[in-house]
Amino acid sequence: MAMAVVGQRVERASSRHVMAFHNPSSSPSVTNNQHVGLLAIPVSGSIISPVTYASETPDRPIGYGAFGVVWAVTDPRDGKRVALKKMSNVFQNVVSAIRVYRELRMLCHFRHENVLSAQDILQPGPLDFLHEIFVVTELMQSDLHKIIVSPQPLTSDHVKVFLYQILRGLKYLHSARVLHRDIKPGNLLVNSNCCLKICDFGLARIMEPDESIAMTQEVVTQYYRAPEILMGAVHYSSAVDIWSVGCIFAELLSRRILFQASAPVQQ
Template sequence: IRQISLFYPFSTFKFKVSKTTQSNPNQKAKTTNGPSLRFLLLFFSHKSTPFCSFLHLLFFELVFEGSEKKKKMENEAMAVDSRGIPTYGGRYVRYDVLGIIFEVSSKYVPPIQPIGRGAYGIVCCARNSETNEEVAIKRIANAFENRIDAKRTLREIKLLCHMDHDNIVKIKDIILPPEREKFNDVYIAYELMDTDLNQIIRSSQPLTDDHYQYFLYQLLRGLKYIHSANVLHRDLKPSNLLLNANCDLKICDFGLARTTSETDFMTEYVVTRWYRAPELLLNCSEYTAAIDIWSVGCILMEIIRREPLFPGKDYVQQLGLITEVSIALDLFTPKPNTLVSWKST
């Protein structure tokens, strides 16, 4: 008994009560001193009685073989999830991605891996077996429940199908539903990029002046193409600028974009607050392409500073931050007379 107690002292074993009371869900688990089941079984396994031998065998059957069976079942379940479940005669495959049903055409083969998630739904990467290229598939759940969200989805599809530019993300495919009557979710396949500018800014990746210039050049190049089609993006921000390992930049997310030729009043509440132009903060119903240029300036400063230029918590503070910077710039901006005197000297 002394030899065993050196390795299995009673004081080191505790029973853990992990259940919490309904009245206090934050209550920590209670512990009670006492010998563990494993210790008792190991202790009695040294006895020669048939009952102790039976306990010994029962312990290993329940604990060790049971855990092996559990691991085997988990591995089999993971294998099924990775392969997916064929549906509609094998024309489609259903995957369980983070607890969300992801049903796509069978030409998109595993691995189906999640690469993004937001209010719109989930984005997964997959490989098109017909073209052998990797794509990013965005699932928009219940796309037709909300009229505004449905219009934004349709607007993005229509615009991107007509746009063809190196600095604008391309739609590779629109996955048709297996049945028209069950058409609830929209699946759009885009060209796959490695990351977005927001992730780069928040990372420890060093950026040089060459990066600043190249990012700005590509952003303005793509924006010029968008504006040439009389379209305003209206939601430019770092997370909507996709990048790859070659530092190629592509503008994405045209859900809030619209043409300037539309005659009805424009929506005031567009663009994420930190990148919103003053005319939008002041509820101007008519605005121009200048709102996108303002967003570009905010993005450029965020790339250089590695933090937002105007991180307002609400629209009042946002206007205050912009006003402070504007006053400071006016103090240091040379007046026309000063420029003339400098030129004459």
């Protein structure tokens, strides 16, 4: 293939494999017995103060979300480049606290090549002044949104590789009864080897088998929102994530948003 999306050659898809994933053994391993508390979880080693990371002077913000900003920093323990997510005002209200707790819990349990996981959750200063939490994850060079809007050519092989990895990661999440509820190009991180990881679990939750229990309607970015959510359904399934993948598939092919309306009513 003449060109890769982020700088590396992409292998042609075949019936036996789509691409060479990195060795899972090289990724941070997370086991259940490492979850010793929400505020101090030694996932990959000792807890490091956020001040230590801050003193390294982050290069640039590489992403923004509803709950914070992500910076590219250097891990002072081994010199590796990592992503540091600062989650601010995490306990300003009950809804925010629940969502942050869900995201942290999931990041520490996930272990899959196509799903982002936490390497460390950093304990801040005295608990009396706890207003923010810092999460360390693997550093990914780009995301699918940046790739789609760039002038970089996208071949059919690129589309196959990306779509395969999205579905592979979603299969892992859905097998654990996790609904992501915000699948969009900006939440699909891509590294220089074209390996893709699903990120941002701020809206994720466990599937609710009891249909009498209402689920949040204000989920999924509007352009990727499934019809049942737009119509006001209070109970839905993993199909809402698959609808989002279909929208992304069309966007990869056309390089433009498939359903783009100014308001949910028009959507």
